[in-house]
Amino acid sequence: MNEQQRKQANQIKQVDPSDIKSAPEENLERLKNMDSDEMIDKYFQTTYEPPNLKKAKKRLKKDVDIHYDFSISKELQQIGKGKKFLIRTYGCQMNEHDTEIMAGILSDMGYETTDDTNEADVILLNTCAIRENAENKVFGEIGHLKPLKLEKPDLIIGVCGCMSQEESVVNRILKKHPFIDLIFGTHNIHRLPALIEEAMFGKEMVVEVWSKEGDIIENLPKVRKGKIKGWVNIMYGCDKFCTYCIVPYTRGKERSRLPEDIIQEVRQLAAAGYKEITLLGQNVNAYGKDLEFQYGLGDLMDEISKIDIPRIRFTTSHPRDFDDRLIEVLAKGGNLLDHIHLPVQSGSSEVLRVMARRYTRESYLELVKKIRTAMPNATLTTDIIVGFPNETDEQFEETMTLMEEVGFESAYTFIYSPREGTPAARWEDNIPMEVKKERLQRLNALVNKQSAEAMKKYQGQTVKVLVEGESKKDPEVLSGYTERNKLVNFRGPKSIIGEIVEVKITNTKTWTLDGELVHEAAEVK
Numbered sequence: 001m002n003e004q005q006r007k008q009a010n011q012i013k014q015v016d017p018s019d020i021k022s023a024p025e026e027n028l029e030r031l032k033n034m035d036s037d038e039m040i041d042k043y044f045q046t047t048y049e050p051p052n053l054k055k056a057k058k059r060l061k062k063d064v065d066i067h068y069d070f071s072i073s074k075e076l077q078q079i080g081k082g083k084k085f086l087i088r089t090y091g092c093q094m095n096e097h098d099t100e101i102m103a104g105i106l107s108d109m110g111y112e113t114t115d116d117t118n119e120a121d122v123i124l125l126n127t128c129a130i131r132e133n134a135e136n137k138v139f140g141e142i143g144h145l146k147p148l149k150l151e152k153p154d155l156i157i158g159v160c161g162c163m164s165q166e167e168s169v170v171n172r173i174l175k176k177h178p179f180i181d182l183i184f185g186t187h188n189i190h191r192l193p194a195l196i197e198e199a200m201f202g203k204e205m206v207v208e209v210w211s212k213e214g215d216i217i218e219n220l221p222k223v224r225k226g227k228i229k230g231w232v233n234i235m236y237g238c239d240k241f242c243t244y245c246i247v248p249y250t251r252g253k254e255r256s257r258l259p260e261d262i263i264q265e266v267r268q269l270a271a272a273g274y275k276e277i278t279l280l281g282q283n284v285n286a287y288g289k290d291l292e293f294q295y296g297l298g299d300l301m302d303e304i305s306k307i308d309i310p311r312i313r314f315t316t317s318h319p320r321d322f323d324d325r326l327i328e329v330l331a332k333g334g335n336l337l338d339h340i341h342l343p344v345q346s347g348s349s350e351v352l353r354v355m356a357r358r359y360t361r362e363s364y365l366e367l368v369k370k371i372r373t374a375m376p377n378a379t380l381t382t383d384i385i386v387g388f389p390n391e392t393d394e395q396f397e398e399t400m401t402l403m404e405e406v407g408f409e410s411a412y413t414f415i416y417s418p419r420e421g422t423p424a425a426r427w428e429d430n431i432p433m434e435v436k437k438e439r440l441q442r443l444n445a446l447v448n449k450q451s452a453e454a455m456k457k458y459q460g461q462t463v464k465v466l467v468e469g470e471s472k473k474d475p476e477v478l479s480g481y482t483e484r485n486k487l488v489n490f491r492g493p494k495s496i497i498g499e500i501v502e503v504k505i506t507n508t509k510t511w512t513l514d515g516e517l518v519h520e521a522a523e524v525k
C-alpha cells in the first residue's frame, strides 16, 4: 500500500444516520404483552427501517475505503470483564471466519469464551441464509433460547450473519421473537462494541443492518479457532448474481483486500506455526478485479507460494473466472495444493443459462481439460443443485453424465430452495418435492460411488497427512487430511498433532481412508 492509499484509509466511518435502523421505544416487558400486529404497527411508526434486498443490489460506483484504525475505547475494553460469550456459527467458511473476528472483538472487550449457554452473558447466532433449512435451524435455536432469556433478563442474545441482511427475517424476529436484544448485519461487525453497549444499557431491541456493503477494515482482532489451519479472507462479497443465490445481497459487492495486507497476514500465520492456509472469498478467483492495478488470484498465489507454509488452498472459485494465469501458477505445485473445488451447479447448458452462471456444459468441460492438462493429478470437487425451476428429466440426466465425465471425487448436492428477493424466487418452484428428492438420491448414489472409487486408488499408497487431532469417533485414533483433502484415520502418538507425517493407506471407505504411520519422528514437508 502506498502513502496515498494509506492517507485515504481515514477514520472508520462513523454511523451514517440514513443507514442506521434504530429500534423502537418499547422495553422487553411491554413487548411481551403486545399482540404481534400491534407490535409491528409500533415498529413501523418509529424510525425503524428494515434491511432492503433491492438496496443491497445497488452497487456503489465509488472505491471501497480501507481502514487500519479500528479501536475499542478504554471503557468498552472493560465492559465484558467477568462475563462470558458464546457464538453459534451456521453456514460457510466466511461465517466461520467472521466468528473468529467477533470472538476477537469480544475478547478485547474483556469477555471470555464458553460452550455452555447457561454460563453465557452474550449469545450470538451467526446465521446463514443460503437455503430455507439453514434458516429453519436458526429459528429453532432462537425458540430454544427464549426460556433462558426469560430466566436471565440480562443475557444479551444477538442475531447476525447473512439472515440478518434479509428484511423478512428481521420482521419475523420483531414480530415473533421480541426477546432478541440485537440484530446486526454482515457489514456491521466492526460496530460490535458499540452495539453490545447499546444492547446492554438500552432496553430496546438494537437493530443495525447496512444494506449496502461496508468498507474493508484491516485491523480487526481475531481469535482463531485452531493453531494448525487458518483462514485468510482475500476478498468479500459477490457480483455474480446467480439467479437462485442470496449471497450477493447478504454480502455486498466484490471488494478485494490489498495484496500486501494479505501477504502480511499469511506471513504472520506462518511465523505462528500454522501449517495450512485457506484463502477465502465467495468468488475467490474474481480477486483483484476491483483493484486499481492489474493483479489477480494467480499473481497472489504466486507470491504466497514463496512463503514458508506447507499448504495453501483457496475456496470457492467460479468457473467463469478461472483464468490461464491461475492454472499456470497452480501447476507449479509446491505448497499450492491441486485440489480444486469448482462448483458446476448443473450439467445442462440451458439450466446454466437460466441460473445465469455464464458458462455452458461445453465451456466447463473445456476448462476441466485445461486444468487436467496442466495438473494431471488435480482432484476436482463440486456443488450441484437439483430441481431448479423447469429442470426436465433430460436436463437432470445431463448433470448425471457430467458428474461421470468430469470424474468429480466428491460433491455437495442440494435441493433447490427459493430465496426471497432473488430472480428465481419469482418463477414457479414447479418440480414436485418427490421428484427433487428422487433426483437428489440418484445423484448422491453416484457421488458416493465416485468418491469410493477415488478412495480405492489410495490403497497401499503412502500419503502426506496434516495431523489435526484425535478422531471424533475414537480418541485413540488420530486424523488429518491429505493434500487432496481426503480424511485419514490412523494410530500414532499425540505428539505428532500439528505435523505433516507419512501414512500408508491400509483400507479405503467411501469418505475416509485408514492407514498406518510410516514416519513418526521427522516432519515431512
Ligand code: SAH
Residues within 6 Å of the ligand: 130, 131, 244, 245, 246, 247, 281, 282, 283, 316, 317, 318, 343, 345, 383, 384, 385, 414, 415, 416, 417, 418, 419
Ligand atoms: N460462491 C460459491 C458457493 C456459494 S453457496 C459458488 O459460487 O460456487 C454454496 C452452494 O450452495 C452453491 O454452490 C450452490 O450449489 C448452493 N446454493 C446456493 N443457493 C442455493 C439455493 N437457493 N438453493 C439450493 N442450493 C443453493
Ligand code: SF4
Residues within 6 Å of the ligand: 238, 239, 240, 241, 242, 245, 246, 247, 248, 282, 283, 318
Ligand atoms: Fe452465489 Fe453465484 Fe455468487 Fe456463488 S457465484 S456466491 S452461487 S451468486
Ligand code: F3S
Residues within 6 Å of the ligand: 090, 091, 092, 093, 094, 095, 127, 128, 129, 130, 161, 162, 246, 247, 250, 251, 282
Ligand atoms: Fe450462508 Fe452467507 Fe455463507 S448465506 S453460505 S453464510 S455467505
